[in-house]
Amino acid sequence: MRLRTVITVAIVLLVAIVLQTTLFSQTSLFTPDLVMLVAIMLCLTRIRPELTLGLAFVAGLAVDLLGSAVLGLRAIVFTVVAYLALRTRERADIGRVITGIWAGLLTLAGVVLLLLVGTLFGQTVLLGEGVVDLLFLVPIANMILAFIFAPLFVRLVDRDSTAFRYA
Amino acid sequence: MLSRQPGDRTLPTLVTLLVIGVLLMTFDIRSEGGGVTGVLRTGTQSIVAPLQKGAALVVNPVVDVIESLTNVATLREQVLDLEAELADAEAQVVALQDDMARLELYEELYALEATGTDIGRTPAQVIGQPDAFDGALIIDKGTGDGIVVGQPVLDTNGYVVGSVQQVTPVSATIVPITVGPGGVAVAVGNQIGTVLPQVNTDVMRLDLTAEEPVFAGDRVVTSSASVRFPAGFPVGEVLADAAPTGESLTTEVAPYVQMETLRVVVILAWPPDPISAITPDTTTTTTSTTLPEDGSTSTTSTTLGEDG
Numbered sequence: 001m002r003l004r005t006v007i008t009v010a011i012v013l014l015v016a017i018v019l020q021t022t023l024f025s026q027t028s029l030f031t032p033d034l035v036m037l038v039a040i041m042l043c044l045t046r047i048r049p050e051l052t053l054g055l056a057f058v059a060g061l062a063v064d065l066l067g068s069a070v071l072g073l074r075a076i077v078f079t080v081v082a083y084l085a086l087r088t089r090e091r092a093d094i095g096r097v098i099t100g101i102w103a104g105l106l107t108l109a110g111v112v113l114l115l116l117v118g119t120l121f122g123q124t125v126l127l128g129e130g131v132v133d134l135l136f137l138v139p140i141a142n143m144i145l146a147f148i149f150a151p152l153f154v155r156l157v158d159r160d161s162t163a164f165r166y167a
Numbered sequence: 168m169l170s171r172q173p174g175d176r177t178l179p180t181l182v183t184l185l186v187i188g189v190l191l192m193t194f195d196i197r198s199e200g201g202g203v204t205g206v207l208r209t210g211t212q213s214i215v216a217p218l219q220k221g222a223a224l225v226v227n228p229v230v231d232v233i234e235s236l237t238n239v240a241t242l243r244e245q246v247l248d249l250e251a252e253l254a255d256a257e258a259q260v261v262a263l264q265d266d267m268a269r270l271e272l273y274e275e276l277y278a279l280e281a282t283g284t285d286i287g288r289t290p291a292q293v294i295g296q297p298d299a300f301d302g303a304l305i306i307d308k309g310t311g312d313g314i315v316v317g318q319p320v321l322d323t324n325g326y327v328v329g330s331v332q333q334v335t336p337v338s339a340t341i342v343p344i345t346v347g348p349g350g351v352a353v354a355v356g357n358q359i360g361t362v363l364p365q366v367n368t369d370v371m372r373l374d375l376t377a378e379e380p381v382f383a384g385d386r387v388v389t390s391s392a393s394v395r396f397p398a399g400f401p402v403g404e405v406l407a408d409a410a411p412t413g414e415s416l417t418t419e420v421a422p423y424v425q426m427e428t429l430r431v432v433v434i435l436a437w438p439p440d441p442i443s444a445i446t447p448d449t450t451t452t453t454t455s456t457t458l459p460e461d462g463s464t465s466t467t468s469t470t471l472g473e474d475g
Contacts, residue, residue: 017215021305022222025296026230028427033298050180057184061191065211066305067297068332068342071204072191079184086177114300121192124347128302129369129426138299 005047008157013038013059021066031134032141033107035059039078040106040142041150043085044092044099044164045157056082069123076117081110093164099150104143111138200333209335212305216294216338220307223294227430286397287436289313290323293429294338302346304329306432309337319396319435326423327351327402328432330395341432344402345369345422352393353402355381359390362402362420369426370406370419377416382408387420397437 016034024032039056047055060078064071085092085106092102112135118126151164195204235242273279291308308314320328320341329343344351350363353373360375373387385405391398401423409418 014215014218018218018222020298021215021295022219023226023230025298026226027233031299035298049175049177053177053180053184057188062211063298065208066215067301068303068340069297069301070192071195071208072188075191076185076188079181079188083177083181111300118300121196122348124364124366125302125342126300126346127366128300128343128346128364129367131300131367134299 004159005157009042009047009055012153012157013055013062017062017066020063029137030141031137032145033111033138034145035063035074036078036081036107036110037103037142037145038153039082040085040103041146041153042157043082043089044150044154046160047157049086052086053079053082068125069118070121073118073121073123074114077110077114080113081106084109096147096151099164100143100147103146103150104139107142108135108139111135205333208333212333212335212338212340216305216307216309216335219294219305219338223292223307287313289434289436291339291432291434293432297340302343302426303332304341304343304429304432306339306341306434307337308434309335309339311336313436314339314434317395319400319437321400321433321435322424322429323431323433324423325400325433327389327396327400328424328426328429331434339434343424343426345371345424345426349395351396351402352390353387354390354398355385355387355405358416359392360416362387370421371403373405373416373418373420375411375416375418376414377411378414380408380410381405381416381418397435 013035016038020032020034024030024034036059039059042052042055043049045052056078057075060075061072063074067074085102088102088106092099115126115131115135154163155161191204194202198204200208289308289312291306291312291314293304294307295305297303297305314331314334316331316334318331320330322328327344329341329345331339332342333340342348344362345364347364350361353360353362355373355375356379358375358377358379358381360373360377362371362373365372373381375381383405387402387404389396389398389400389402403420403422406419406421409416
């Protein structure tokens with residue numbers, strides 16, 4: 001992975017973390033998990049799969065370090081989601097709508113896993129008011145954002161203006 | 168459904184990262200947020216907090232405008248309701264003025280001094296939340312402003328919000344009482360018990376050691392038995408009438424604090440001086456019962472008093 005790509009990914013992750021913890025923490029209807037979405041969309045780029053898993057782990061760890069839940073919880077969840085994304089990414093580049101649905105389904109798997117593992121480890125802080133609504137709202141928001149931004153994101157990270165043109 | 172190619176090393180990488188993740192979780196739980204993981208958290212939050220503060224300066228007004236636009240339809244009714252409440256409150260103030268004058272007279276006669284008002288208060292702005300699922304709040308004050316782990320947090324009306332879980336030089340993380348992890352020792356009238364968070368709702372469960380029933384609308388306040396909060400701060404109100412079965416009673420409590428609209432909180436410097444609190448200068452002994460704040464078993468402890 002080139003230095004330029006590293007810097008681009010680091011900046012995108014930082015922006016995602018700041019936006020998620022400020023802007024999207026105050027909106028009740030549109031509540032994406034931006035950092036998880038970035039981890040998913042990284043799987044569509046040409047970055048080596050092993051590195052993508054590592055980046056997803058680091059992204060999850062960063063959110064863990066900022067949150068109140070146990071350290072490593074989101075790191076595990078994001079890594080598993082990235083693995084599923086890497087295994088299914090061939091099906092995602094058929095069209096823009098499919099990319100959105102693919103990202104939404106992976107997010108759904110991610111949030112279910114987050115709550116499951118979180119509950120097993122006694123993380124009641126994740127189970128507050130509206131948790132059932134969030135199970136659906138977060139994947140839908142991620143689906144919309146992936147529909148809009150996934151091609152742009154891949155072109156930005158890969159520095160390839162022809163990527164994801166859905167020819 | 169899933170595709171895999173020969174020579175692919177993603178599966179070993181995944182397993183390795185999962186093992187590291189589980190080890191981190193175990194280590195974090197065993198060290199109770201301290202040690203290396205605590206240093207890591209503090210370092211990361213110190214780096215990100217200035218960016219969050221900057222973003223909050225831009226984001227908060229935008230969110231407020233959007234919220235006010237979406238709420239414009241109900242604003243007229245809210246104004247009418249608030250005007251009625253204001254009129255009631257003003258009438259109560261007038262009624263209380265006589266009582267206040269009488270109280271001041273008695274305080275002068277008996278040379279009384281008010282206690283409990285000398286607790287230091289630090290207002291702070293809520294700048295964010297870790298993610299949609301994490302109920303914790305991030306505030307813009309930290310150790311540099313005298314905030315320490317465990318301090319109680321109220322909203323601007325004096326209602327109990329939660330307590331400080333993590334603190335950095337420039338920011339702190341607050342865990343609301345509505346998401347746990349433990350409960351809060353409370354009192355309803357002269358009966359004491361514990362409120363505990365519940366899943367998927369802000370409504371809390373109230374377990375009381377009760378001899379008398381409680382009624383809907385009864386005020387729930389922090390108990391003097393609490394080790395996390397000073398006594399007498401309002402937590403919420405009882406939602407439904409409940410009568411004791413045996414020596415206990417269980418019902419639900421609606422917290423007063425509105426988490427979704429919380430923008431400013433107040434951190435209490437409590438206990439005011441933990442060192443003097445445990446090194447009494449008299450030999451008088453008093454006995455107090457400490458209620459468990461985790462909803463499990465009860466314990467009794469004896470402490471030395473300072474009121475010799």
